[in-house]
Amino acid sequence: MKKIVVLLGIMLSVACHNEDVQLSKANVSVMKEIDDHSPIYMFFRTEGNDTIAEVNKKNSISTTNWIFNIDKRLPLHAVIPEVKVLQQKKKNATHTKEGAIDVFSYADSVGTNLAFLPFTDVRFLYDDKFSKFYIKEHAEAYMNYNNFTINFNRDNSITVDGNPIERKDLIAFIKEFSEFMSDGKITILHLNFEKHLTFDQYIQNKIMMWQLTSASIQLSSFEFVYDADKLPECGCTL
Known part of the structure; x- marks a missing residue:
C-alpha cells in the first residue's frame, strides 16, 4: 500500500x-x-x-x-x-x-x-446556481438549520447573506452570530465562488471555512461556482 x-x-x-x-x-x-x-x-x-x-x-x-x-x-x-x-x-x-x-x-x-x-462529498453546482436561491427552492430541507450564504465575489471580497464583511472578521462573525442565532440548530455554511476566481483563491477560502467547522457549524456538501451574468435577476446584493 x-x-x-x-x-x-x-x-x-x-x-x-x-x-x-x-x-x-x-x-x-x-x-x-x-x-x-x-x-x-x-x-x-x-x-x-x-x-x-x-x-x-x-x-x-x-x-x-x-x-x-x-x-x-x-x-x-x-x-x-x-x-x-x-x-x-x-x-x-x-x-x-x-x-x-x-x-x-x-x-x-x-x-x-x-x-x-x-x-x-462535495457536489458542485455550476454556472447559473447560487445558494440563496437554492435554499429558497428547497426551503423544507433547510428549515431546521441556521443557514448562512457566504459569497466570494469576483474580486475575492466576501459577503454574508448579502452583507459585506472584512476577511479578517469573517471567522469571529460567523462564530458569534451562529451561537446567537442558532437556538440549538446546526449552522450550515453555503459557499459560493465566482467562476473567475483562481483555484488558489478557492483553496485559501475553503481552508479558512474548514477552520470554522465544529459539531455545531458545518459546510454544505453543495458548492456553487457561478457566473454572475447567468443568475436570476433579484434586485438584491449577493
Missing part, C-alpha cells in the same frame, strides 16, 4: 513527466497523509486569450484514493467542469473501493509538507 508524505522545503510544485503544477500554499494541513492513491494533474495552459486546464488522468484508478494536483493559476471555470467529469467517472466505474476519497493537494508552508483537502 502506497502512502504519500512529501517534505516540500521550498518546493511548492509537483511534477508529472517533467512538467510542473504550481500548487497553492497555506499555513495549515487539513490532512497530511493519504494511502493507496492515484494522482491526477491539471496543467495551466493558454489558447489565444483563453486559459484552459490540460488534464492528465492516465493513472486515475477507480479503486484508489484520488489526489487532484491542480495548478493554482487556473480559474475555476476551467477547473470545476473537469472535476465534475472525473467525479462522475469514478461514480460510474464498475469497480470502486468503499471509503475511497478525493482530495485537492496543496503545500503547507509551515509544516513544509504536501497537504490535502478532502472534497469527496
